[in-house]
Amino acid sequence: MLQNIRVVLVNTSHPGNIGGAARAMKNMGLGQLVLVAPHSFPAPEASARASGADDVLANARVVPTLEEALAGCALVLGTSARDRSLPWPMLEPRECGHKTVVAAAGGQPVALVFGREHAGLTNDELQRCHFHVHIPANPDFSSLNLAAAVQVLAYEVRTAWLATQGAPAAGPEPAAPALATMDQMEGFYRHLETTLVEVGFLDPANPRHLMARLRRLFGRSNVDHTEMSILRGILTETQKAVRGEPHKRKEP
Amino acid sequence: MLQNIRVVLVNTSHPGNIGGAARAMKNMGLGQLVLVAPHSFPAPEASARASGADDVLANARVVPTLEEALAGCALVLGTSARDRSLPWPMLEPRECGHKTVVAAAGGQPVALVFGREHAGLTNDELQRCHFHVHIPANPDFSSLNLAAAVQVLAYEVRTAWLATQGAPAAGPEPAAPALATMDQMEGFYRHLETTLVEVGFLDPANPRHLMARLRRLFGRSNVDHTEMSILRGILTETQKAVRGEPHKRKEP
Structure with missing residues (x-):
């Protein structure tokens, strides 16, 4: 451990x-x-x-x-x-x-x-x-x-x-869902940043603290694997929609 | 002492x-x-x-x-x-x-x-x-x-x-930012749902548990006022981009 x-x-x-x-x-x-x-x-x-x-x-x-x-x-x-x-x-x-x-x-x-x-x-x-x-x-x-x-x-x-190690009387905690790893989170932040530029919300010439604030928000959420798939799916579909590419509806 | x-x-x-x-x-x-x-x-x-x-x-x-x-x-x-x-x-x-x-x-x-x-x-x-x-x-x-x-x-x-000394060991906490109210959170979830339909990620005919999962994710984040403005801004700009409407870059 x-x-x-x-x-x-x-x-x-x-x-x-x-x-x-x-x-x-x-x-x-x-x-x-x-x-x-x-x-x-x-x-x-x-x-x-x-x-x-x-x-x-x-x-x-x-x-x-x-x-x-x-x-x-x-x-x-x-x-x-x-x-x-x-x-x-x-x-x-x-x-x-x-x-x-x-x-x-x-x-x-x-x-x-x-x-x-x-x-x-x-x-x-x-x-x-x-x-x-x-x-x-x-x-x-x-x-x-x-x-x-x-x-x-x-x-x-x-x-x-x-x-x-003192043997908890109440037994083990229920298994928590697997959390997204740091590299998955970094991949998400890169994808999020790109998408925010594409939709016109983030100005790369003047990013201010936007990504830091979003990192803080998602960082304290302990995003799990399923949620990470959903978030990445939202970004991918958003990019397709903004670019006018065909997409299929889906939900992981 | x-x-x-x-x-x-x-x-x-x-x-x-x-x-x-x-x-x-x-x-x-x-x-x-x-x-x-x-x-x-x-x-x-x-x-x-x-x-x-x-x-x-x-x-x-x-x-x-x-x-x-x-x-x-x-x-x-x-x-x-x-x-x-x-x-x-x-x-x-x-x-x-x-x-x-x-x-x-x-x-x-x-x-x-x-x-x-x-x-x-x-x-x-x-x-x-x-x-x-x-x-x-x-x-x-x-x-x-x-x-x-x-x-x-x-x-x-x-x-x-x-x-x-009556103070927490790490010293006085900085004043916690005001959290988004429950009605602001509900407004956000409605806006999020609409936007996800528009980008084609959420199928209204088959929504499954998507909104419930997103509510659980954002619900445990204690979203504050500034973050709520950012999230609403992202949704608004995403809708404009998907609809092909003009928009101006901004970050609250």
Whole structure:
């Protein structure tokens, strides 16, 4: 179950932090590490700080883009400072641990995403997350070390997971429908954007926050597979209708 | 109140861990650091890892014995692996945070004691503690980095403290946007249904469960006013495009 949870580090500068994160992960029982374009990896400082979590480093996947790191994920949680121009659903670490464990128990991959040491995640990256997680901190000194932030969220994941190991008296939750994966969601957003341009609602020269707002709306809906088919079907038929192409009525 | 809480590090080998602990403390609003016979302090690695928590290091007290470090304390909590020959009252980190805050709020000093990197606290040292705290960890890889252990307990202290402040741990929520009313939602569903018929996706002679599925999807999204304007705008522009009517690009 914990193997469905991946930790994604974006553009990490200091390899020591990668090692520290790997150690924190293994301490808490997590093993899936994905590195998006790290500045330096593998590196001796990473192995030194991993201090025995070498298997986590050896199995780490290095990918060029966040999109690749999130492929297949049904739930994506991104760490964030509080103030953002576009408010987004925020979780505390404890809620993050709970949601992560519930989704992972359903069998679907979950990603916990951590940004750059000094700059965090970009707005574009944050908009790929279903939820933002804020670790409560001293307002005058709020930036945690990267490995320390991984430690806090991994600790909350383990705590939530241990709570589920105590044999729930009421029995298992009813099976939730399979959620659309992140790559399906990205495909949908691309299709939606194209369609909105075709119908004349979205001006590519002046997109404003339209796609971000739609990402936020659909991102918090936990769209399932059937719904995704319906949404894609609506877009396809809309494009045909706008282009004057023949179409057949259908409903998945 | 938080100033009544001191972090005590016993015989720390690596000054980098002292710096990492200082940073974690300051991030969580703690400032009182006591070092019992550190191997090397002050040290450049401590300052480097403190990364701005220099004031915590500068104010750190260095003492020769644990007894001196604990002078005046009303409550002492020591971190420990679980298996000890002499059973002792054990707390989980969450209970530790709660007990610490309750005692500190009463005005009396509380100490959180952390042992050596490899050997932890001795039995003699552990017996000076009122409670032992065990951070739940992977049984096959249970030894946390010292600064990471400080981070977890300091995080639980801050979370417990914030709960007493009557504020959610993540700080005040930004004012939630006004949600669309039920009649606005009904107006939207009618508009959506009409539009889906016009684009040829919905067959009025055979509607199946399409609208019910879309109601369920949008119903759980808590659509707000701005989003409702966007959705209605998309439908209006889609109708114009399908009908071949002129339209102007817009985004509410």
